[in-house]
Amino acid sequence: MSKITRRNFLKVSGASMAMASAAAYTPFAIGGAAKKVVVVGGGMGGATAAKYIRLMDPKVEVTLIEPKKTYHTGFMSNEVISGDRTLESIEFGYDGLKKHGVTVVTDRVSAIDAGKKVVTTEGGKSFPYDRCIVSPGVSYKWDAYEGYDESIVDKIPHAWDGGPQTATLRDQVAAMPDGGTVVIVPPPNPFRCPPGPYERASQIAMYLKANKPKSKIIIMDQKEKFSKQGLFTQGWKRHYGYETDNSMIEWLSSTTGGKVSAISKADMTVEGEMDTIKGDVINVIPPQMAGAIAKTVGLTNDKGWCPVDGKTFESTIHKNIHVIGDAAIASPLPKSGYAASSEAKVAAAAVVALLGGGDAPHPTYVNTCYSVIAPGHGISVAMVYDYKDGKIVKVEGSGGLSPMDQTDEMRAREEQYAHSWFNNITNDTFG
Amino acid sequence: MGTKIKMMSAAVLTSGLLLSGAATAAGASADALGYTCAGCHGFNGSSRGPATPHLASASQEYVVEMMTGYKDGSIASTIMGRIAKGYSDEQFALMGEFFAKQKLTKPKQEFDAKLAKKGAKLHDKYCEKCHAEGGSSAEDDSGILAGQWVPYLKYTFADYHGDGRKMGKKMKKKMKKMNKKEGDAGIEALLNFYAEAK
Numbered sequence: 001m002s003k004i005t006r007r008n009f010l011k012v013s014g015a016s017m018a019m020a021s022a023a024a025y026t027p028f029a030i031g032g033a034a035k036k037v038v039v040v041g042g043g044m045g046g047a048t049a050a051k052y053i054r055l056m057d058p059k060v061e062v063t064l065i066e067p068k069k070t071y072h073t074g075f076m077s078n079e080v081i082s083g084d085r086t087l088e089s090i091e092f093g094y095d096g097l098k099k100h101g102v103t104v105v106t107d108r109v110s111a112i113d114a115g116k117k118v119v120t121t122e123g124g125k126s127f128p129y130d131r132c133i134v135s136p137g138v139s140y141k142w143d144a145y146e147g148y149d150e151s152i153v154d155k156i157p158h159a160w161d162g163g164p165q166t167a168t169l170r171d172q173v174a175a176m177p178d179g180g181t182v183v184i185v186p187p188p189n190p191f192r193c194p195p196g197p198y199e200r201a202s203q204i205a206m207y208l209k210a211n212k213p214k215s216k217i218i219i220m221d222q223k224e225k226f227s228k229q230g231l232f233t234q235g236w237k238r239h240y241g242y243e244t245d246n247s248m249i250e251w252l253s254s255t256t257g258g259k260v261s262a263i264s265k266a267d268m269t270v271e272g273e274m275d276t277i278k279g280d281v282i283n284v285i286p287p288q289m290a291g292a293i294a295k296t297v298g299l300t301n302d303k304g305w306c307p308v309d310g311k312t313f314e315s316t317i318h319k320n321i322h323v324i325g326d327a328a329i330a331s332p333l334p335k336s337g338y339a340a341s342s343e344a345k346v347a348a349a350a351v352v353a354l355l356g357g358g359d360a361p362h363p364t365y366v367n368t369c370y371s372v373i374a375p376g377h378g379i380s381v382a383m384v385y386d387y388k389d390g391k392i393v394k395v396e397g398s399g400g401l402s403p404m405d406q407t408d409e410m411r412a413r414e415e416q417y418a419h420s421w422f423n424n425i426t427n428d429t430f431g
Numbered sequence: 432m433g434t435k436i437k438m439m440s441a442a443v444l445t446s447g448l449l450l451s452g453a454a455t456a457a458g459a460s461a462d463a464l465g466y467t468c469a470g471c472h473g474f475n476g477s478s479r480g481p482a483t484p485h486l487a488s489a490s491q492e493y494v495v496e497m498m499t500g501y502k503d504g505s506i507a508s509t510i511m512g513r514i515a516k517g518y519s520d521e522q523f524a525l526m527g528e529f530f531a532k533q534k535l536t537k538p539k540q541e542f543d544a545k546l547a548k549k550g551a552k553l554h555d556k557y558c559e560k561c562h563a564e565g566g567s568s569a570e571d572d573s574g575i576l577a578g579q580w581v582p583y584l585k586y587t588f589a590d591y592h593g594d595g596r597k598m599g600k601k602m603k604k605k606m607k608k609m610n611k612k613e614g615d616a617g618i619e620a621l622l623n624f625y626a627e628a629k
Contacts, residue, residue: 052466338470345466364459366467366517368510380510384517398517402509409589413482414509416582417471420483425470427479 035355038129042066044337045135045325048344054100067108072162082203092430112297114318135325136291146262172281178212180280187287194227199371219251221258235373290327310392312350339367370418378414465529477536482582487535490569491527498523507595537578542626550624577628
């Protein structure tokens, strides 16, 4: 790999010399060369940024580099697991981006030279940039539990990126006998999609209630509380007998038996600090950090996430590289698909302005996140954010959760809006 | 109350327009604000459904009126009340400016041709005066009905008939008249007419 890298760096330095001499002799090239943006990663953040840069300034050349031919969303993948929607319905290609004039390269980025401003790929190609946007998503801490590693996922999938593992988990739940146990192990904070593990429990419970009513779901949490907890708890009580002797869902907080020390693939057990629990299906969602390339490039801090300036999402470590989405430290914005899309639009506007020699405009951000607990029972959380005194801040008085004790009519509307959210955000990103 | 809202919005509108030039330096631009809505309301405000309404082509004042109503709670909502509280009147005006200039792409929706035909007649009789051109015009700052997502229109009718939203004087009169004569079947026919719109 180092050999490829060296060869590419030579090639690039040759290219930039040629460009320099062209600039010296051909007057139209002075200040006239198209600005180049390379986007690393074709998920919600990367794809949205690529599209919106082209919309904001069609003169900018945008190249998006992504190893996969198609992208599966993580959001709504819980409805695939419950059998409520198909895996194909959460799969998106890049033809829409191509129509907006984005050059899409199917390859994996191996290095970014922040000094020379060149992205290189495993395929041996190099891409010079004026500004680079890195949207690498998350990677997983495979050493988190004893007996746990990446080779386990064929039997104990995390299914935290939509895709093949989503289908594995769905098929396992479908093949489980009535009276079986599903064990879900959510990660400690921070992680992608905070309400996701609890929506997953809800969706699996929805399937089990209809098909295997004697079965159980045990959530062994690595935390003391979780996102939308009050609303989930209320929904579980209503639909799944939560906190009764017949409860389909049991939630163990980290101090009440949830804390996990080891996983056994051979025995299909999860060893907690108090009990070892046997599962017919086990879903471990491992602890997370920024996508691997962020670390390779040196964009991460000691905790494995990427510090950025909230106004531009430019890395505070490497100039001219912007980091967006789950990998970025953008708190109080959560690690969600909607936040990634919102960050992408802010970063796109900043990049276009900065490339033009101007200042980044004043940003505005939104997060909206839905969970579906049961048929006709949707819940949401939302927030509006502003940029003040060098920081991203919540706009006081805005946002928050769906009200507790909401009417059936409003819960049903929220389910319809959840599905509309899915259709619209994916079309905004990939259409 | 309708006129009061209208007057208030007009004042907001004027201040919004005055501010919009300077807004790029002081706060987020109309585009930046409009873009944040796309995840729920569709790219440039044309929603892919099944329920979240289109915003594209709405008049600026209509957007301001709705957002103001969500913010002060006079219009019922699931999530919009929480979101509207994050913005100022000036920002509502900028959002309205953004969506007013977007072209609406209408999706195909299922409808019953016979009911749609009846709905066309009812629309002409009871609604066309304010919701002009078969409900496709944003003039008079009325909501665009033609091609709007039917579940959303159903929610809106339900809110009007419950305590979720107040009708203006003229609308109240027309609605009462129609309800008396046509009942729920009248609303069903109207929904099919709006679903038919291309």
